[in-house]
Amino acid sequence: MELVSMERKKFSTFITFWRLIRIFGSSYKLVLIIVLTAILAGMEIIISYSLKKLLDSVLHLDYITYRGLILLLIGITILQMVGRFFRTRLAGDYAESGIARLRNILVEYLIHLPIGELEKRHSGDLISRMTNDLNQIREFSTQTMISIIYQPLIALGAFAFLLTLNWKLTLITSFGVPIIFKTSSKLSNPIARYTKELQEKLALVNKEAQDAINGMEIVRAYGLKQVLIKKYNQAVDLSIRSGIKVVKWRAILLAISLFTNFSPFLICFGFGGYWVIKGQMTAGGLIAFITLLNPLTFPISQLPTLLGELKGQMAAAGRVFEILDIEKEREVGKIYTIQKEKPVIVFKDVKFSYPDGKKVLDGVSFEIWPGEKVALVGFSGSGKSTIFKLILGFYEDFIGEIELFGHSIKDWNLKALRENISLVSQETYLFPGTIEDNISFGNEKADYEAIVAAAKAANAHDFITELKDGYMTDVGEFGDKLSGGQKQRISIARALLKRAPLLLLDEATSFLDSQSEYKVREALNNIMNAGITSFIISHRLSTIQKSDRILVLHRGRIVETGSHSELLEKNGIYKTLYLHQIIRGLELEEKEVVM
Ligand SMILES: Nc1ncnc2c1ncn2[C@@H]1O[C@H](COP(=O)(O)OP(=O)(O)O)[C@@H](O)[C@H]1O
Ligand SMILES: [Mg+2]
Missing domain, CATH: 3.40.50.300 (P-loop containing nucleotide triphosphate hydrolases)
Known part of the structure; x- marks a missing residue:
């Protein structure tokens, strides 16, 4: 049973990832980012390798090679700077336009959801998905995604170089890698779980805050401040608890990553040192090997944290996709x-x-x-x-x-x-904007004369012209700068302008x-x-x-x-x-x- 659900979770992280990439579109940018990242990873390896060569040239007092390598290192560093600049810019561009795209799709989707589906959900929850969860996706696309490409590439490159240097020591040193991989993948599950929990709790906080703001007059009039603050604090408490769980697991993974970073060195020194003492390996060879070991072990030590973040962010993306999975209103x-x-x-x-x-x-x-x-x-x-x-x-x-x-x-x-059909509903909702805008929602093509005529028929013209800005008066959020009767007459004008049968x-x-x-x-x-x-x-x-x-x-x-x-x-x-x-x-x- 446990196995089945674990498999499903892995599957869904991947599916969510794939879905996100497809929504983000502009795949040529993504390809470019991957290529640039691969080149940067290659440079990283070349730098490590040149360091080894540099060490050799110093040991052999070879000035020509030494000078060449120094120049090469300076050149590569400059190239790396340029490369990183462009990659970061490109990745930021990709992420921001992707997020904007997702946001547009979401809004477009919300408009087409059946009213029944919207009535079932709290607007605070929906808004939380469109803000808090979307931010997690932003974090993924600006940071995690790059690392997920970059780190394994470096590790692979370093592994290949190490093999050419000393395959026996390489195999012994990387013996633990599959175990680290397996464990970190397991250990990253709680992070995903608690990140999802945290996002849910944040949605709850949003709900409470929104209720408090929408119901402010009632809250004041009935002395409900304490009740409300208590409810809000409870929601915040719950979110803190989930947040702390995430932090705790991050801390555990960080501690483990120190160990996974250090243990290959220990193994390497253990075996390599022994071979040097026994005369089966030179000291210079061992030092070179250890220099190149870092690009291999660092990405691996980052893996648990990275996987945890990835899964957490994908869980948040999953919450966003839950909206997109609701069946749209019938269009046929x-x-x-x-x-x-x-x-x-x-x-x-x-x-x-x-x-x-x-x-x-x-x-x-x-x-x-x-x-x-x-x-x-x-x-x-x-x-x-x-x-x-x-x-x-x-x-x-x-x-x-x-x-x-x-x-x-x-x-x-x-x-x-x-x-x-024209509808004047029980809750007369006015959109933020001018009175003229609000009436013309009834019929976007109507001219000013028609709007005034509708307002006159709805008995709204007189009070509108008495306002300082007349038809250009901004009604405020929820139209709360107008009285109930005034709002209703504007709604009636809107309905009249529509001229529906x-x-x-x-x-x-x-x-x-x-x-x-x-x-x-x-x-x-x-x-x-x-x-x-x-x-x-x-x-x-x-x-x-x-x-x-x-x-x-x-x-x-x-x-x-x-x-x-x-x-x-x-x-x-x-x-x-x-x-x-x-x-x-x-x-x-x-x-x-x-x-
Ligand atoms: N979205 C909804 N989900 C569940 N129950 C609802 C919903 N809207 C209204 N109701 C319930 O349906 C009943 C009829 O509501 P409604 O049609 O608004 O009554 P009326 O307009 O006559 O006052 C009420 O008991 C109300 O609580
Ligand atoms: Mg009613």
């Missing part, structure tokens, strides 16, 4: 033209549970026809926003049938489908003051009278009364439909909702209401 599907005589939305006995198993919809059926204004009401958590997510194709693993503009959603090309609006009323509420209501009236089909999740009497039909969602089903007055007469769920949340403009949970 038909692009239909919209037909006026077909229903806009049809749900036939739709059942849906989130991946964690909770059943939200349990046989929902309804139809909405072109030009209709339909309101969707229900307690908080009853699944209203989920119905919107299904209409937008965010989740496709539902049971039953959903048709949009007369075609099954499973046949639609999702991108084309979404072009026909279907509008989905998830009303968030709780944070609107009465002034904003009035303005938003007017904006909604404008939309509902514009002839497009609107499907609005609402808790607001004014919106509900303006709609042609109300759907009441309760315990996974549409339990009542009709107009406001028809539903009140029924004395059912709608009446309860009306009495408890519609009059007060609140969204309440079922358990908060006595029925």
Whole structure:
């Protein structure tokens, strides 16, 4: 069992390595780096060999050879300097452009992931993979990768030279190499394991920090600072513990590397010295041999640390690749033209549970026809926003049938489908940038006049022009320089500018003051009278009364439909909702209401 998992790990380090190289691309640069590295390694060997010759010439008082060798050494050193400069530059270039490429691929990929997959993961974890883990990859491509090529080449070259010098002593001295190789490969496994653990813990730290920043107002208002600091400290503690484990194993490997570096000398002196005493070898020969031994033993002594680093960095790369291994959102599907005589939305006995198993919809059926204004009401958590997510194709693993503009959603090309839908969601998200930018996301081709017209219809024009920079006002991160009502009106303007035939609006009323509420209501009236089909999740009497039909969602089903007055007469769920949340403009949970 242990053997199988070890094999798998080795395999996956290699696979990850290979995958990384393929993503980095520009293989000609890599080849050039390898060639340059090989030349540099060759020079290193030549230097060691010349040192041996130099020693010979001094011992033989051979001035001509001595002078030639000194000049050669100076020349090679200069060449080495130039070579190293170019290799380092090239490697840096290769690494940086490779990392940039990987980063682009990742962002491009994230955009194409199914919403369901993103909802499953914490954004802090994803960001940690794109920062902390990517940094490990950078370390690999700027340092480890070069050493992994350079060190074995030098060792091989030195080994070849030593063989020509004294094959018997060479074989005896390198007797331990395979053992060192095997042990260091084994010893490097914990480093990989704990590096991976450390990266996971760092992701946790990121998550906690992000929650703290996003929830700062709540944290302050509810005096949660201590709770938060405690959680954060716990995450940091865990990361420190993993970090210490990595350091401990590095220290062990360093100690071992001293031994592996030194033991060949010991062996060499042991046997060589004995042979010199017995007259089977000259003292000069032994000294020359020992001079050339260093290029062989040094790379080997570095091996455990190097392998440990490589495996750790590949584990981090593996965490990055985990993102790339998530299946992308479906991109195939038909692009239909919209037909006026077909229903806009049809749900036939739709059942849906989130991946964690909770059943939200349990046989929902309804139809909405072109030009209709339909309101969707229900307690908080009853699944209203989920119905919107299904209409937008965010989740496709539902049971039953959903048709949009007369075609099954499973046949639609999702991108084309979404072009026909405008969404104003419950969390009005504004992107960092100007108000104008944020409205024009609805339709990138729209000109300034169209943007102003949309803002006017959304009742946003007046407050925008009152701001110092008007439409050029920077809304700040999350749009937090604007009030909830203002943000919602900008989102409505964005949706209006898109001019899609279907509008989905998830009303968030709780944070609107009465002034904003009035303005938003007017904006909604404008939309509902514009002839497009609107499907609005609402808790607001004014919106509900303006709609042609109300759907009441309760315990996974549409339990009542009709107009406001028809539903009140029924004395059912709608009446309860009306009495408890519609009059007060609140969204309440079922358990908060006595029925
Ligand atoms: N991404 C998700 N993963 C798991 N459960 C979810 C997710 N989103 C919503 N839920 C759960 O599904 C139920 C319906 O949520 P939602 O559609 O947002 O309700 P509503 O909009 O009516 O308040 C709730 O119990 C909620 O906790
Ligand atoms: Mg909701």
